[in-house]
Amino acid sequence: MTDSLSLEHFGEMLGHLYQGPLESVPWNTFLDSLKDLLSSKYATFILRPPSQYVDGLSISTAGSSMEVTSSYHEHFYSLDPFVDLPNRQVVSLIEFVSVNDWLNSDFYKSFMEPTDVFHVLGADINTPDGAQCRIRISRGRNDPPFSQVDKDLLTLFLPHLERAVILHMRLNRMESERNLYAGAVDQMAVGTILLDSDGKVLQMNRVAEQLVQEKDGVKLVGDGLQVGTPRDSQKFRQMIKQALLSQKSGNPTVVEAMRVQRPSGRADFGIVVRSVPPGEWSGARQCPAVAIFIGDPEQESRAPQEIVRALFDLTPSEAQIALLLANGLTLDEASDELGISRNTARAHLRSTFSKTGVTRQTMLVRLILRSVATLG
Structure with missing residues (x-):
């Protein structure tokens, strides 16, 4: 640990870094902290470098505008000399380009000088599963150049940033798959409701939300579900209880079904209750434990x-x-x-x-x- 970064401050920044994938703008808090730590104007994290085929995806601190970022992606990335750095190694711009060449380059004159960026510190991270990331820290023309201490500070965070990127990619992939499968179930007009290990509703898809709002045979009471008549609800609770017992004991998945009459006289619901196999290391109470599928004959096919x-x-x-x-x-x-x-x-x-x-x-x-x- 360097003299300018206490263990407590380092731990706080690591917390921001690993929390980054869960933020609405990933790593925004960490980048702000890093900008302050390195006394810089901007801190930018390029999660997906731009190419001739796709725009890049970058997160910048509050000091840099969306217009500047967009301009870089659209016009200037191909002129940027500070790319393809040694993997996982912090280097400064002056190690790549002489001051004279930098000042006379089209990239500096057209893009960097208008935003008062002169000194740049950076690192590229290429993960084993194919992610290409860039982190860039910038200072103005009148600011001091980056020192070896600054390079050492940024180096401290690189392995953690790589791990956080891998976590981000995995979470992003899982979310994309979940949205894809949820959309497919929506298209098939099947209501889906997930319950936690206490039998409380965790999540509903769009079809289930519509059925619950109609209160025609299935409704939400507190955090739980109530279906049909009191007798139907009793049977339904017993099915959920059996599914939860099966889930907690690790027995094979239990699948049970029932029909539910609707007070309006419309076609009966078909309800299937099944336990959700727990993850091997799942310990959270609010993990899906039971899945409920509701088939509504009144729902029309959504085939375009x-x-x-x-x-x-x-x-x-x-x-x-x-x-x-x-x-x-x-x-x-x-x-x-x-x-x-x-x-x-x-x-x-x-x-x-x-x-x-x-x-x-x-x-x-x-x-x-x-x-x-x-x-x-």
């Missing part, structure tokens, strides 16, 4: 017409007929919905049969609902 057309080579009219049938309408109801005669609807249906290779209406409905069209 354009996707159905492309998958089965249908005309717009044929795709409309097919989707209306998939949503539970009869051929007569579909023809009324589209304002066409029954004979015209039959002609479209025959053509659809020919293109899809099915011979009955029920087979067509099954084909559409089981295809990837509902994920479009």
